[in-house]
Amino acid sequence: MADALIAITVLWGFVFIYAVMATMDFGAGFWSMVYFNKEKTKATNVANRYLSPTWEVTNTFIVALVVALYSLFPGAAFTLGTILIIPGSAILLLLALRSAFLVFSNNAKEYRKPLTYISGITGIIIPGLLISVLPITQGAFVDYENGGANLNLVGLFTSPNVYAFIGFAISSTLFLSSLLLADFSKASQEMDAYKVYLRNGKILGPVTLVMALLIMLTLENEAGWLYDRMMEDFLLLGISVAFFFLVGIGLYGSSPFQKGVQGMPRLSVVAATIQYLLAGYVYGKAHLPYIVYPDITIQSAFTDPNSFRAVFITYIVGFAILFPGFFYFWSLFMNDKRYLRQKG
Amino acid sequence: MDDLLIARSLFGTTMAFHIIFATIGVGLPLMILVAELLYQKTKDQDYVVMAKRWTKTFAILLGVGIPTGTIAAVQLSLLWPGFMQVIGRIMPLPFQIEIYAFFVEALFMSIYVYAAERLAPWMRIASLVLVALGALASAVLITNVHAFQGTPAGFRYENGEFLDIDPWAAFFNPSFLVTAGHVALSAYVVGAFVVGSVAAFKMRKHARGSRVYLFHQKALMLSLVVGGIFAFFTALNGHASAQYLHEYQPEKLAAAEGLFETQSHAPLAIGGFTDPETHEIKWAIEVPWALSFLAGNSFDTVVVGLNDFPEEQWPPLFVHTLFNAMVGIGSILILIPILVFIWKKILKKKHYPKFMLWIFVATGPLAVLAMEFGWIFACTGRQPWVIYRILSTAESATTATNLGILFILFITVYIILGIAVVLVLLYFFRKNTEMDDIRRAEKKGTPLFSSNS
Numbered sequence: 001m002a003d004a005l006i007a008i009t010v011l012w013g014f015v016f017i018y019a020v021m022a023t024m025d026f027g028a029g030f031w032s033m034v035y036f037n038k039e040k041t042k043a044t045n046v047a048n049r050y051l052s053p054t055w056e057v058t059n060t061f062i063v064a065l066v067v068a069l070y071s072l073f074p075g076a077a078f079t080l081g082t083i084l085i086i087p088g089s090a091i092l093l094l095l096a097l098r099s100a101f102l103v104f105s106n107n108a109k110e111y112r113k114p115l116t117y118i119s120g121i122t123g124i125i126i127p128g129l130l131i132s133v134l135p136i137t138q139g140a141f142v143d144y145e146n147g148g149a150n151l152n153l154v155g156l157f158t159s160p161n162v163y164a165f166i167g168f169a170i171s172s173t174l175f176l177s178s179l180l181l182a183d184f185s186k187a188s189q190e191m192d193a194y195k196v197y198l199r200n201g202k203i204l205g206p207v208t209l210v211m212a213l214l215i216m217l218t219l220e221n222e223a224g225w226l227y228d229r230m231m232e233d234f235l236l237l238g239i240s241v242a243f244f245f246l247v248g249i250g251l252y253g254s255s256p257f258q259k260g261v262q263g264m265p266r267l268s269v270v271a272a273t274i275q276y277l278l279a280g281y282v283y284g285k286a287h288l289p290y291i292v293y294p295d296i297t298i299q300s301a302f303t304d305p306n307s308f309r310a311v312f313i314t315y316i317v318g319f320a321i322l323f324p325g326f327f328y329f330w331s332l333f334m335n336d337k338r339y340l341r342q343k344g
Numbered sequence: 345m346d347d348l349l350i351a352r353s354l355f356g357t358t359m360a361f362h363i364i365f366a367t368i369g370v371g372l373p374l375m376i377l378v379a380e381l382l383y384q385k386t387k388d389q390d391y392v393v394m395a396k397r398w399t400k401t402f403a404i405l406l407g408v409g410i411p412t413g414t415i416a417a418v419q420l421s422l423l424w425p426g427f428m429q430v431i432g433r434i435m436p437l438p439f440q441i442e443i444y445a446f447f448v449e450a451l452f453m454s455i456y457v458y459a460a461e462r463l464a465p466w467m468r469i470a471s472l473v474l475v476a477l478g479a480l481a482s483a484v485l486i487t488n489v490h491a492f493q494g495t496p497a498g499f500r501y502e503n504g505e506f507l508d509i510d511p512w513a514a515f516f517n518p519s520f521l522v523t524a525g526h527v528a529l530s531a532y533v534v535g536a537f538v539v540g541s542v543a544a545f546k547m548r549k550h551a552r553g554s555r556v557y558l559f560h561q562k563a564l565m566l567s568l569v570v571g572g573i574f575a576f577f578t579a580l581n582g583h584a585s586a587q588y589l590h591e592y593q594p595e596k597l598a599a600a601e602g603l604f605e606t607q608s609h610a611p612l613a614i615g616g617f618t619d620p621e622t623h624e625i626k627w628a629i630e631v632p633w634a635l636s637f638l639a640g641n642s643f644d645t646v647v648v649g650l651n652d653f654p655e656e657q658w659p660p661l662f663v664h665t666l667f668n669a670m671v672g673i674g675s676i677l678i679l680i681p682i683l684v685f686i687w688k689k690i691l692k693k694k695h696y697p698k699f700m701l702w703i704f705v706a707t708g709p710l711a712v713l714a715m716e717f718g719w720i721f722a723c724t725g726r727q728p729w730v731i732y733r734i735l736s737t738a739e740s741a742t743t744a745t746n747l748g749i750l751f752i753l754f755i756t757v758y759i760i761l762g763i764a765v766v767l768v769l770l771y772f773f774r775k776n777t778e779m780d781d782i783r784r785a786e787k788k789g790t791p792l793f794s795s796n797s
Contacts, residue, residue: 053454059410060446063417067439070421074432081425085744088422093757096411100761103407104768107400109775148743304433310511311436318444325451332459339459 003308004298007072012284014068018061025058026123027177033120041192046185053333071311075301076291083142083151091129098122131169135162138223139293161218168211175204179272183265188340198263202251209244229286236282243275348738350747351423354754361758362416365409367715370483371535372402373476380469389785390559396781403457408765426740427730434499435492435514442485449478483531484524491523495592496731522584529578534711536571540564541708544701556778572681579674590639594648596725599659600667601635603649610635610647615668618661659725666721673714
């Protein structure tokens with residue numbers, strides 16, 4: 001039991017890291033498209049400066065997530081693989097177009113605009129499809145026939161809860177990426193771009209909060225068990241909302257150390273990350289012990305204990321070795337003025 | 345087509361497309377590294393220009409290689425959930441460790457490309473070494489899963505249950521080193537000859553002795569040397585691989601060689617076709633006793649023929665042709681660099697006539713073809729099993745139906761990506777000619793690696 005809990009915590013950790021990194025990544029791609037024709041603000045340049053070196057690393061996390069899922073919980077592989085074949089394939093197809101055209105747009109200058117549009121638009125659809133995996137695992141759209149599980153697509157696409165999730169994913173993508181790019185452009189001293197992203201953050205924050213409330217409202221109807229369990233952690237949800245107001249202070253307030261500049265975007269980024277972490281924790285905890293409700297639990301799907309031990313050791317060794325690499329990467333691209341404040 | 349066949353075709357198409365990019369993605373970093381090191385040694389700017397142009401190519405190819413690799417990884421669990429259920433339990437380590445290799449490659453690739461001008465030379469080379477190692481390790485680890493499928497180990501299988509699971513014993517399954525070695529060595533062959541192909545193609549288009557001609561001639565020589573050496577090692581390793589088949593998967597070797605009757609002093613059939621009706625090989629050149637010798641280092645070695653196995657467990661017979669084509673191309677790729685050496689050093693010829701350049705142009709596509717044939721042989725030769733004598737391909741497939749539409753969608757996306765990546769490469773290198781980069785390299789202080797117009 002303890003091992004399965006550790007394993008699901010690792011897995012949920014990957015889900016969280018990928019969710020945050022992917023929203024920033026897909027959002028940056030979308031903003032790069034939106035401000036394509038407004039060259040003066042440099043909003044597109046800032047988005048690309050963030051995106052170019054990071055997208056490969058972000059993409060690696062989705063593979064890490066999938067690998068973690070079937071090496072920690074192979075018992076869930078058959079059901080998950082079968083019910084996710086349609087949404088999973090749709091995600092893969094869009095992801096392939098998005099990544100490829102993102103790279104192409106950086107290398108074929110004259111065709112940059114259409115290429116950026118393809119990657120921007122496909123990129124903003126992907127988070128909506130990715131998050132649909134969560135309501136699918138809530139079980140209401142899984143039919144069991146002749147011993148096999150099947151996804152009820154009609155049920156899926158007529159469910160208000162699913163649409164609330166999709167809306168939440170897309171607005172979160174735009175919201176979190178605005179916050180990050182505001183911080184990134186401030187560090188790059190691109191003040192025009194900074195103002196654009198700060199304003200976007202102010203608009204999208206409340207929209208995202210409404211979407212989150214809509215998820216809870218529709219959840220009560222469609223997956224009452226999950227709603228009730230989430231409500232048991234009402235206090236944590238409240239703290240999560242409190243962090244949302246901290247994000248607001250970061251957006252509207254002005255830094256006591258820096259006169260004349262509105263906003264403390266780094267505070268907003270950190271507060272928003274904590275807000276999502278808390279909310280994600282409450283959702284994940286309420287979902288336990290089910291991976292796919294009500295048939296697959298973390299115990300029934302858990303891997304062999306020997307394999308778990310071996311995999312867990314590679315996690316510790318692997319990330320210990322990788323950590324300096326991540327740090328070096330961060331210092332070169334997020335914290336080096338020569339990179340941030342380059343021309344063009 | 346039934347659903348199983350569509351599932352196999354879909355996954356096969358994904359892999360066939362992905363491995364082109366994956367293989368070049370392993371081979372190219374080595375070429376870049378060799379060019380960077382040659383520059384440090386000779387201080388000849390041309391090698392920096394090569395490194396830059398190959399790095400650009402590598403970065404553009406990654407735009408397809410990474411997402412198709414992601415597709416392959418996820419499609420494994422979407423199409424073959426029964427397989428991943430077993431692999432996740434027994435053989436999770438290669439996939440898991442591959443993730444770290446993948447991270448190393450992604451982090452340092454970005455550092456090498458986007459921070460090139462801010463790095464000290466030694467740090468640039470160190471980043472490149474890490475990219476090359478990461479790519480190599482990914483290939484070796486993924487191939488390890490394939491090795492396990494052929495020679496499963498690390499568990500006891502009784503009454504449909506997996507007992508006494510030892511994931512490290514599974515990781516070091518008998519054919520790990522020889523199989524992974526084959527993939528790694530042949531990736532370097534492909535990387536080198538693809539580079540050589542492009543160089544020879546460009547030489548055709550420029551006046552003999554011109555600056556650009558000489559630039560590409562250096563690249564061609566480099567790729568012939570690297571490609572020839574690795575082609576030779578691949579052949580040695582291929583011999584070891586065949587001996588492993590003889591020991592662990594005899595029906596696969598029998599199908600590859602078109603051998604039906606179990607016998608000592610078995611002949612080696614080169615070329616020809618296996619006739620599924622009469623169970624014999626037709627139109628082949630037979631070298632007496634050779635197969636026995638190759639399989640077990642002595643003419644007395646008894647090589648098991650297909651007739652010793654129930655027919656429903658035979659691999660498809662066409663693998664004989666794939667196997668021959670792979671070995672044939674591999675041999676040509678060893679021979680060409682030797683002939684060039686004779687031409688240059690012994691006959692003392694200074695120039696290559698047009699037809700020779702055309703032969704060099706052909707080597708890259710041939711190397712890619714050999715790699716595809718080898719891979720199709722390796723995977724269809726294991727059929728009907730997905731894990732040899734443990735799990736059949738049919739049992740491991742998804743129960744989902746109507747896969748046809750997905751098959752069409754994926755093929756469409758691969759066609760779009762395939763055409764687009766070629767167009768982008770052509771466009772980019774037409775806008776940034778060799779001379780542009782050579783001039784940038786000669787002018788001190790202008791960025792070369794991040795130059796991109």
